[in-house]
Structure formats: structure tokens, C-alpha cells
Amino acid sequence: MAEPIAHSRRVFIRNGVALASLAGTIPAFIQDSAFGLVAQAAGNPGGAGIPGERILVVVQLGGGNDGLNTVVPYGSGDYFNARPTIGIRAPGGQATGQAGVALELDRTLGIGLHPSLRGMKELLDDGQLAVLQGVGYPNPNRSHFTSMDIWHTAQPGGRGDGWIGRYFDNTCNGTPLPEGAISLGRTAPLAMLGKVQKPVSFESADLFRWTGEDVDRGMEATYQAINRAGVLPETPERSQAAFLMRTALDAQVSSDRIRAAVDRRPMTQWPNSDLARQLRMVAAMIRDGMKTRVYYATLSGFDTHAGQLGTHARILQQVGDAMLAFQNELKAQGDQDRVLTLVFSEFGRRVQQNASGGTDHGTAAPSFVIGSRVRPGVHGNHPSLTDLDNGDLKFTQDFRGVYAALLEDWMKAPADKVLGGKFAKARIVKA
Amino acid sequence: MPLPAELKPLPEKSFDEDAARHLLARAGFGGTPEQVRALAGLGLPKAVDALVDYEARAYADPDTEDFDADILKPLTDEERQTLVRARRSDDQETLQRFERERNRRQAADRDQMREMQKWWLRRMIQSPRPLEEKMTLFWHGHFANGYRTVEESWNMYRQNQLFRRLATGNFAQLVRQVIRDPAMIKYLDNDENRKGRPNENLARELMELFTLGEGRGYTETDIKEGARALTGLTFADNEPRFDAAQHDDGTKTILGYTGAFDADGFVNLILARKECPQFICEKLYRFLVNDAPGSPSKEQQAFIAALARLFVQRKGELKPVLRAMFASEHFHHPANRGAIIKSPIQLVVQAVRQFHVPVRELSVLNSAAELMGQELFHPPNVKGWDGGRTWINTSTLFTRQNLLVYMLTGRTPRTREWEASTDGFDATHLVEAVRPASGTVDLASGVAWLMRCSLPVPAETARTAAVVQSLQSRGMRMDNTGIIEALCLITAMPEYQLC
Secondary structure (H helix, E strand, O other): OHHHHHHHHHHHHHOOOOHHHOOOOOOHHHHHHHHHHHHHHOOOOOOOOOHHHOEEEEEEEEOOOOHHHOEEOOOOHHHHHHOOOOOOEOOOOOOOOOOOEOEEEEOOOOEEEOOOOHHHHHHHHOOOEEEEEEEEOOOOOOOHHHHHHHHHHOOOOOOOOOHHHHHHHHHOOOOOOOOOEEEEOOOOOHHHOOOOOOOEEEOOHHHOOOOHHHHOHHHHHHHHHHHOOOOOOOOOOOOHHHHHHHHHHHHHHHHHHHHHHHHOOOOOOOOOOHHHHHHHHHHHHHHOOOOOOEEEEEEEOOOOOOOHHHHHHHHHHHHHHHHHHHHHHHHHHOOHHHEEEEEEEOOOEOOOOOOOOOOOEOOOEEEEEEOOOEOOEEEOOOOOOOOOEOOEOOOOEEHHHHHHHHHHHHOOOOHHHHHOOOOOOOOOEOO | OOOOOOOOEOOHHHOOHHHHHHHHHHOOOOOOHHHHHHHHHHOHHHHHHHHHOHHHOOOOOOOHHHOOOOOOOOOOHHHHHHHHHHHHOOOHHHHHHHHHHHHHHHHHHHHHHHHHHHHHHHHHHHOOOHHHHHHHHHHHHHOOOOHHHHOOHHHHHHHHHHHHHOOOOEHHHHHHHHOOOHHHHHHOOHHHOEOOEOOOHHHHHHHHHHHOOOOOOOOHHHHHHHHHHHOOEEEEOOEEEEOHHHOOOOOEEEOOEEEOOOHHHHHHHHHOOOHHHHHHHHHHHHHHOOOOOOOOOHHHHHHHHHHHHHHHHOOOEHHHHHHHHHHEHHHHOHHHOOOOEOOHHHHHHHHHHHHOOOOOOHHHHHHHHHHOOOOOOOOOOOOOOOOHHHHOOHHHHHHHHHHHHHHHHOOOOOOOOOOOOOOOOOOHHHHHHHOOOOOOOOHHHHHHHHHHHHOOOOOOHHHHHHHHHHHHHOOOOOOHHHHHHHHHHHHOOHHHHEO
16 A cells, blocks of 8 residues: 555656656556545554455457357257267267367256366366356347447447446546556457546556657656646646646656556466456556456457367467466455456357357356355256247346346445346345 | 737737748648748738638548448348258357358448548648648547447448538537437437337437537436437438437427427527527637636636627628637637647647658557557547546557657667668758858757647747757757758657647
């Protein structure tokens, strides 16, 4: 907690700003940390596990992940009938063709994990993986865009603000929480956009800074002086210009902090992949003690219309390995009890494989929730493989019930208000 | 000087270059020092006329003939029958062929949408009729429909042309055409609004967002009854269509009047409400005069009310309203200089128009605008972009600054290899106005002039001194490189985000 303050002083001193005149120029979140320090000294709980310290990570699998080959209902003959060449065999069985043999998930239920999900299997054995079956919503939409928008907004039409944005709007008293939400990617996902709260988004921390200094390093000092000056003396406090000057100062301090955080060496081994790179940054920012409540990472490439076996195996391995590395890193940092991760995709795929060895857009599919505080194992029933809706699975768990659990049981936020309705909560979080 | 509460024009002698620069930025997307000087030279009335009566200047539409209206043509009867047969016999091969063809067409349509984004951005950059494009952008954010829902690029393009055709025309006429516009019908589900099974989406937004303002002078019953009046307005094969069989021609009571109102009858009732001119003029005010948060001051309210009276007097004609606004002392008052935060599109287009930097890649500029929160043809929802301070956060601020570095130097914000070329950007024209007979512009006057041309409000002295010092300490001069570095620093100032 002491670090940001010391750090910010250094910044100000370097730029020759007298400390006495800081009142108007301190970025909002430096003040926040100062208040936080006082509150802690006064005996407020500050340890891990209290809601104020809890963090939600969302991992989006873009393109429509094939749920039936992710969490495999190997106990069902209908599964193999629908997927003659891409069906994944039961654990202990003989692999035919290239589909491979599932990892055991629940023997009684006859379900397994895709053979590439060794990372997930390890998390399961360690009590850190919850598998939510049949997650979807009524009147499923099979367009990538629309279905993703529905997941992001938690609204049937997929319009309006994002559900995480609304979470912040409902809990932050009309002022955005600086760095409250961070997304690793080019653009901010709709889910994170509230009316008041907007996420900080960057693809790599190195781009979360002014690139003019690459043109000529000689300009850097002047740029810094201009953008760290805060509100200039002749600028009215409530003017648009003053607002911009304050935001410019916030941006510089944020940039210092984020770049310093992600520059630190991780404590454990990480695989080399896109998702791992993103989650490594998330872990580093958590370790740094940033006040971020929600992080968002994205991996695409799940739209497997043709020849899916190889592609799907590679991308699922990326997911499993990155998630395992993330949990290991959190453990090494001592942050494992503060973080819960939701892994979802906008829809699953059709039950019947197509003629190109792939699968087309479908409906309900499993989601994962990962962390030391989940109730591990399989939640809910696998949708029937015979009672289908136009060739697609009928959902057994509304995704908004998953959100409701994350909001209410994990983030301690009013789920009904955020979601605009009451949804049967999935019981994912340990009491 | 107090902020005038009425439409009193600015005294002619006060229309100097700074006023002309302000006018050009707001009624368009700014211009070079030379263009600003020329506009100032016209004097206030002629300058306003030159911007508002833009029809006098011809502008050939670039590239529209390449757009294809039929990418997503509906299936022919024969194709439909084949598809039905394939479904019945579970003929996977045929079904997949159809699906592949549909996917291919949808991909082609998304490509065309991207071409249309480039086309519109180019128009905004090139057009000698900037107010036409600026107001087209205003209506796009007002009657906000997005491609993701409309799912047909041609309809987005047609709607865009409608906004352009009536950009500064008659508001009543615009509303009557907008409720028949295929993109709007699709976006707000009016093709589902049928006799006996009304869909209220369009009726609701028509009053709440397009004409009266949320909760201003109408009730839920007016929405229900109004929806009935809109039944039957649909579209087929990209053309507006009135389906008489689906129209509810019964008696309705809307806004206190009873009759067998149809769509235009409903629109007339709405437009007769006093809330309508007030709402539209308020929104124009926020777009063109001042978008600071909070409710308007007493003087601002009075000014908006005066605009609204003019709007009523001139029966919804927009030009007289815009003309009076742009010529007013209120518009030019120091309190309204730099009082708007540039939208991402304004930032992009104004940078090209004011510095004459090379356009480089239109698609890069569009994707930068998207990164900053404004993708053309993709407003976030039917309310459009919130604008103002919501454009700005720590991420978008870096993106804005870095985009300007790219535009000025050609260095792409996403790669590390910066090539030491200025890619044909000759910046020296920007300081011609202060070049002395000796031929060499000194640093102090060069920087002061660039600041004046680039920022909407006079810079504080510390800012100018910092830029001069930066160049001086490194032995730089007001040559091309020096000007570009000065501009990199000026455009990275928080004040540069103002318009």
C-alpha cells in the first residue's frame, strides 16, 4: 500500500512540482490509495479474501468453442453417433483415428475432458476447477456478433451497457474507479463498458504510453512535463480543459505503474502463448497490488467449421496450460484466494459434426470457473443429446445465473440490480 | 463580457482569424492557416453563408459506384425450394453448400461495410462542404443505427445518404423519411410491428430519443397507440414498403388527440409538441456549441430557447437555425471556445484538414477511431455516442496522442520500427504566415503561431515556453523536422483534445 505513494512523490519531485501545491493535481487514485492507507491503519480488515480485495478475471474464447469436445460425454452412444470421426473416446479406451482419448472428469456421469486439457485436469485434481454444464440462454442466436453481445450485455437483444460495466456503475457512486477494470486487448470489450466505468485497455503495456518518444527521445522530458503538470493555474477547475489535464496526469501515473508491474519477472514457469502472455500480465498486476477488480482476457480461433481436430486440440491446450500457469503463479504470489476466473464462449457447436470434419454454430456449452474458492467438480446436468432444439442442445443453466453467482457470492454486489432481473444462481463459490 | 442569452449576432469587427478558426472547427472539421485566413477575410455574414449554403459548391462523390446493393440478395424461389427439400431430406451436403454461400456473402458484406467506412471518412476529409458531412455525422449519432443489427451494408449506406440529403434540410421531412428507412425499420423491429401485434420499439424511440426527449410530454399509452399508427411500415429487398394489410387503421388516441392516425399523422402530432424544437436545439447546441457536463446555465437555456423559437417560426427548417447559431455572439463567446471535446472522428479529420498531413491509410484512421470509441456505422446503441467527457479515459488519451504521432510522422503506433521518414509531409506551409522577409522563422514566433493554429484556446505561457525550450536545447530550428516535433508536442497537450 505504501508503494504507490512513494512512487508518486518521486514522480512529482522529479518534475519539480512543489508538494505543497499538490491538492489540485493529485490524480484521483493516488488520493484513493492515501485514504486506503488511513483506513487500514484504523483497523479495517485488509487481508486477502475480503470482498474489497476480490478479483474477477474473465477469459473469453471467441468464435464458439465446441463444448461437446471440450467436456466430452463419452458415456453416451448418441455422442459417437453424431460424431463418427471427431468423437473423443472414453478414458482408458483405444484411440481410433486422431480424435484421442478423454481425460477423466466424472466417471459416474460418463464425462471427460479433451485430451489436450491436461492443465484443466490438474486444476480439477487440485480442487480448483468447476465445470458448469449446458450454459446458454433462451432463443439462442447463432450469429457470433449477436450471441457475443448477448453474453456481454446479459440482455436478450444484446443491446445496452456491458454487465461488468453495470457492476461498476452500481457500486461506485457515480465516479469511475480508476483502473477498476482492465482489458488486455486492442479494444475494450462491450462487457466492460458501463455508463460511468470504462476499462483501461491495452494490448501490451509497452503501448500504454506516448510513442512520440520513439520518434525522438529528446522530446520525452517536455512531453512528461506537459502531461504531468496537472491543472494549470489559469485553467478553471471545472472546465473541459481541467478535466483533460487531470486525465493526462492520471494516464502518466497509470502507465508508470502498469509498466513497472508487468516488467517484473514472474515467480513461476509460463508457457509461451497468446493467452499465457495476457494472464501473466494479469498476475503481475495483481501481485503489484493494483486496485483493479476485473480483468478481461480474450483468445479467438474457436470457429472450427472444418478439420477441427488439430486446431481444437492446439487451442484447448493453450487454454488449459495458460490457466494452470496462472493459478500456479497466483499461488506463488499468495493471491490464490482472491481471484476467480470465468472461462466462456459465445456459443457451443452443433451436436452433429459436418461433412468437413468440423462443427457449425450451435447453442449451449460448458463454462469453467477456476480458483481456490470454487466448489470444484461438475455442476448441473449435461443437456440431452437426443431431446434437441433444431439439432442443437437445450441449455440447462442460464448464463445470467452464472453471472449472478459471480456478482453476489464473489463480488458481493447486488446481482438483480446489475442484471436487471432475478436468475437462479449457480452454486459455484465456496461459502 | 457576459454570455449573451439571445441570438444577437457577433459584431462584424470581432470576426477575426481566431473567430474564423473556431467557426470552421465547429461548422466543419477545421482548416489550414491559409483557409482560416480566407474565411476571416470574407467577413462574418459571408463566411457563415459559405459554410451553410454549401450546395453552391459541387462535390463529386468518390467511389460510390463500386458499392453493390445485391451482396445479400434474398434467395430466389428456386433456391428456396431447393433449400426446403434439402432440409426435409436432411441432405447435409446441400445444406452446407447453402451455409457456405451465406457465410461467403456475409463476409463480402462486412468487407463492403469497411469500404463504406473508408468512403465516408474520405468524404469528411476531402469535401469542400464540411458542414454537410458534419451534420450527416450528427444525424448518424442521433438516429443511431448500427451495422451489427442492420446486417446489410447497403442499407447503412442508403441511410447515410438520406442523412446527407437532408443534413441541413427540414426536420419534419427528415423524420418522415427516417421512419421509412429500411435500416431504421430493421434496427428498431418495425418490420415486426403489425396490426393486432404491435411492436413498440420504433414508437418509443421516436419520441424518447429522436424528437421529444425521455419522459418529456408523452406517456406509455402514447407509445402503445403510436406504435399502432406505425404498423405496416416495412421494407422489402432494400426498399421501403407500406404493407396495407398489416396497418392498423383504427382509431387511436395519441398525445391527447383522437383519430385514425397513420404514421405521418403520428409524426405531425409529435412535431407539434413544444418539447420537440427544444430537444433538437439542445442536442444541436451540445454538438456544435458546448458539451460540458451538467445542466445548461440560465444564459445557455435562454439561447437554446431562442433557437427553438426560430426552429418553430421556420417550420423545422434547419439552415436558419444553424445560420443564426454560427453568427451569434453567444457561439463566439470565449466561454464557448474550446468547450467541446473532439469526437474521435473530429480528431482524425481535423488533424488532416488543419495540418494537411498525408492521409496515409484510411483503414488505419478508421480503426484508430474505433479504438478511441467511435466506429462509423457502429454506434454503441440507439442512443448513439454519449460524447463529451465519455470519450476520454487514460487509454483513449494515449491512443489519441499516439495517433497524432502516426499522422504527423508516419510512425505506426503498433510497431516498434520507426522509419526515419516524414513520408512526404511538408509542414513548412504551416508557418508561412509568420515567415519574415529574411526567410527564417525564429523558434519563439514559429512555436507561438503553431500553438495558435492548433489549439482552440490561447495556450498558457508555460506551454509555449516548454516547447520552445525543448527545440532550442536540442539546437533545432523551425524547419520541417522542427515543425513536426513541435506539433508532436502540441498535439500531446491535453488542450489539443478540445475543439
